Amino acid sequence: MEDVEVLWLTEADQIAQAVGVAARSLQDGPDSMAVSDDPLVRLEMLYSTFTGSLDGARVAGVRRGECVLGVASAVEPGHCVGARLSPEIRTLDAPSRDATDADRFLHFGSTLAAHDLDEPHWHVGPVGIEPGFQSMGMGRAAMRLLCEEFDEHRRVSWLETAKPENVRFYIGLGFEVVEESPMLTAHLWFMRREPQ
Secondary structure, eight states: OTTOEEEEOOSHHHHHHHHHHHHHHHTTSHHHHHHOSOHHHHHHHHHHHHHHHSTTSEEEEEEETTEEEEEEEEEOTTOSHHHHSOTTTOOOSOOOTTOOHHHHHHHHHHHHHHTOOSSOOEEEEEEEEOTTSOSSSHHHHHHHHHHHHHHHTTOOEEEEESOHHHHHHHHTTTOEEEEEEEETTEEEEEEEEOOO
């Protein structure tokens, strides 16, 4: 990780770069692929979602020069999908085989909302590293900065992941698996972290 800095991303151009990094890094995840077979649709859905969710979020980043390579973000209590997705439109019934990508995306969001933590918490995500720069310690560095702030301010944090290797990664940062759930063709682990 030579020549990179870990910092809070606050400028509009940094946040815009972080949105792109997160969308590209997560578009081929099991949960995204369960929503759509089309990589461009997945990229567009994630880009649109993260553009909204990173606005006002606490965003830790890894940057080389002026280029953002990694992001770990969290939204404050009351701003995660459980609070933003109206109960009237949620659907936990599995979409039919001929469902649209939008139907599957709504089911995904409804699954996240149904498993949202009841107590006040900071919802972590997206967390992603630019493809081609993964497995170099950047994700851990950005998450450490975020977790240090959770600890300093005694904040409970919550996240979900669809990759078993990410479960191990987050356990190493103090998160614990508290729930699991199938979601279409993917499997989700829901993880909680007490401030340390």
